[in-house]
Amino acid sequence: xxxxxxxxxxxxxxxxxxxxxxxxxxxxxxxxxxxxxxxxxxxxxxxxxxxxxxxxxxxxxxxxxxxxxxxxxxxxxxxxxxxxxxxxxxxxxxxxxxxxxxxxxxxxxxxxxxxxxxxxxxxxxxxxxxxxxxxxxxxxxxxxxxxxxxxxxxxxxxxxxxxxxxxxxxxxxxxxxxxxxxxxxxxxxxxxxxxxxxxxxxxx
Numbered sequence: 595x596x597x598x599x600x601x602x603x604x605x606x607x608x609x610x611x612x613x614x615x616x617x618x619x620x621x622x623x624x625x626x627x628x629x630x631x632x633x634x635x636x637x638x639x640x641x642x643x644x645x646x647x648x649x650x651x652x653x654x655x656x657x658x659x660x661x662x663x664x665x666x667x668x669x670x671x672x673x674x675x676x677x678x679x680x681x682x683x684x685x686x687x688x689x690x691x692x693x694x695x696x697x698x699x700x701x702x703x704x705x706x707x708x709x710x711x712x713x714x715x716x717x718x719x720x721x722x723x724x725x726x727x728x729x730x731x732x733x734x735x736x737x738x739x740x741x742x743x744x745x746x747x748x749x750x751x752x753x754x755x756x757x758x759x760x761x762x763x764x765x766x767x768x769x770x771x772x773x774x775x776x777x778x779x780x781x782x783x784x785x786x787x788x789x790x791x792x793x794x795x796x797x798x
Contacts, residue, residue: 605673606673607673608630609674609675609676610673610675611623612627612630612672612675613664613668613669614668614672616661616665617664617665617667617668619665624661627657627661627664627675628657631679635653635656635657635679635680635683636649636653638680638683638684639652639653639683639687642684643687644687652683652686652687652690655686656682659682659686660678660679660682670738670739670740671743674739674740674743674762676761677743677747677757677758677762678743680747680757680761681743681746681747681751681753684747684750684751684752684753685730685746685750685751688750688751728787730746730750732780732783732784733745733746733750733780735783736776736779736780738776740762740772741779741780743758743762744762744773745776745780748773755769
């Protein structure tokens with residue numbers, strides 16, 4: 595079953611049921627989740643440029659991370675399970691690209707400037723290696739799952755707005771409003787973090 599399953603009328607209900615059962619310790623639901631989304635996840639990773647061996651590794655790592663999350667505390671919006679899987683896979687692919695860039699620039703220090711290209715937008719600094727870990731951690735600490743998904747998927751994974759809207763059941767106008775609020779809450783959290791850490795923690 596591929597991510598095309600998201601267009602089925604009952605996808606939200608199926609995803610919600612899987613999340614609920616996995617949180618309750620149902621191992622059969624974990625198997626069902628992998629079977630339902632495995633092929634689509636591999637397709638996504640290959641489309642993002644991962645060679646076969648790396649795609650297999652990231653595919654397994656995505657399911658490991660997502661299943662651990664679901665066992666521990668589920669999802670605030672279970673119907674967005676497929677989007678959460680996609681976002682996790684994209685984030686792992688971005689991290690792998692950063693490692694590749696780092697390995698290359700270790701051997702070619704002059705290539706560092708060529709390799710790092712800030713992403714557009716308010717959170718452009720997430721693509722700087724020296725800041726990415728802090729930003730990801732701060733986003734992960736936000737209390738609302740939708741805020742975390744929006745910020746990671748839109749700014750870090752650079753997913754299309756239309757894809758995120760479809761996963762989260764948002765129209766364009768509503769997306770803009772909730773993204774604005776998510777950015778505001780992230781900014782407040784970042785300011786509190788910087789106040790605790792001092793000038794050395796400044797991002798951007």
